[in-house]
Amino acid sequence: MNKNSLLSMRDLAESDIFSILNDALLFETEYKDWQLPVNQAMVANLFFEASTRTHYSFESAEYQLGCKVADIDTSVSSITKGETLYDTIKTLEVIGYDAVVIRHPEDAYYARLEGVEIPVINAGDGKGEHPTQCLLDLLTLYKEFGTLKSLKVVICGDIAHSRVAASNKHALEMLGSSVAFCGPSEWEREGFPFVDFDEAIKSADAVMMLRIQRERGAKTTGTDAEYLNAYGMNKDRYKMLQDHAILMHPAPVNRGVEIDGDLIEAEKSRIFPQMANGVLVRKAVIKRAFGIKPFKE
Numbered sequence: 043m044n045k046n047s048l049l050s051m052r053d054l055a056e057s058d059i060f061s062i063l064n065d066a067l068l069f070e071t072e073y074k075d076w077q078l079p080v081n082q083a084m085v086a087n088l089f090f091e092a093s094t095r096t097h098y099s100f101e102s103a104e105y106q107l108g109c110k111v112a113d114i115d116t117s118v119s120s121i122t123k124g125e126t127l128y129d130t131i132k133t134l135e136v137i138g139y140d141a142v143v144i145r146h147p148e149d150a151y152y153a154r155l156e157g158v159e160i161p162v163i164n165a166g167d168g169k170g171e172h173p174t175q176c177l178l179d180l181l182t183l184y185k186e187f188g189t190l191k192s193l194k195v196v197i198c199g200d201i202a203h204s205r206v207a208a209s210n211k212h213a214l215e216m217l218g219s220s221v222a223f224c225g226p227s228e229w230e231r232e233g234f235p236f237v238d239f240d241e242a243i244k245s246a247d248a249v250m251m252l253r254i255q256r257e258r259g260a261k262t263t264g265t266d267a268e269y270l271n272a273y274g275m276n277k278d279r280y281k282m283l284q285d286h287a288i289l290m291h292p293a294p295v296n297r298g299v300e301i302d303g304d305l306i307e308a309e310k311s312r313i314f315p316q317m318a319n320g321v322l323v324r325k326a327v328i329k330r331a332f333g334i335k336p337f338k339e
């Protein structure tokens with residue numbers, strides 16, 4: 043695999059994470075108009091699952107960096123005629139694409155891409171990992187607290203199916219913060235023990251709510267209102283947050299299920315700023331994919 047690929051947060055050492063975050067911060071300030079020195083680099087986006095934020099923030103990042111973008115409609119690619127994922131990506135490589143961004147429903151789909159030479163950026167694999175979501179979450183926390191050490195982060199909801207939870211657990215723990223998990227016991231995942239949500243949020247610096255991933259088989263028995271009352275961020279729980287705490291969500295949100303719709307743009311919410319941070323980190327990840335050193339080392 044190309045060494046500038048980003049497949050998992052496990053690919054990144056602490057110094058790599060901070061290089062990406064620092065580049066992302068500089069893309070917001072003095073390097074706003076910076077573009078890749080590679081003339082009209084060609085990037086292909088392949089989304090085999092629905093996406094709004096990741097797909098179109100990658101596309102926004104690519105255009106801002108001066109790339110030529112092929113937004114491949116996977117429903118009419120030759121994969122529908124039996125071509126393997128490897129053969130599709132290898133084809134894109136030999137016909138001139140310089141990098142690919144892939145979201146796929148299969149955990150670790152990229153293990154099938156050994157032999158591809160261009161960089162592959164993972165935009166989410168099944169319930170495996172979502173590294174660029176994790177990086178934008180880290181950027182959001184870093185902007186808020188000026189550190190990624192000793193933070194107490196609580197993640198609540200459908201942990202069993204969450205690649206966001208998996209990437210954040212690995213990265214935040216590696217960086218010296220703690221992550222507690224909460225939700226209905228049937229969504230507890232090996233290695234992600236659950237704690238009581240109402241207790242955990244009282245001392246949290248950040249609370250991250252997760253959507254129920256019904257498309258991956260998650261089921262609930264009660265009504266949406268019952269779920270919100272038992273496990274969601276409702277107005278009573280919002281009042282329990284510490285003064286400095288922030289509320290996060292990778293989105294898309296299901297209003298009135300895991301979060302009261304009135305809280306999405308509440309004072310402590312960083313849900314829309316997270317999306318803006320997504321463009322910044324994706325610019326930094328694409329820059330890295332092209333082998334360009336951090337702006338400041």
Ligand code: CP
Pocket residue numbers: 092093094095096097166175292293294
């Ligand atoms: N957070 C996230 O991955 O959103 P999308 O599914 O809309 O890309």
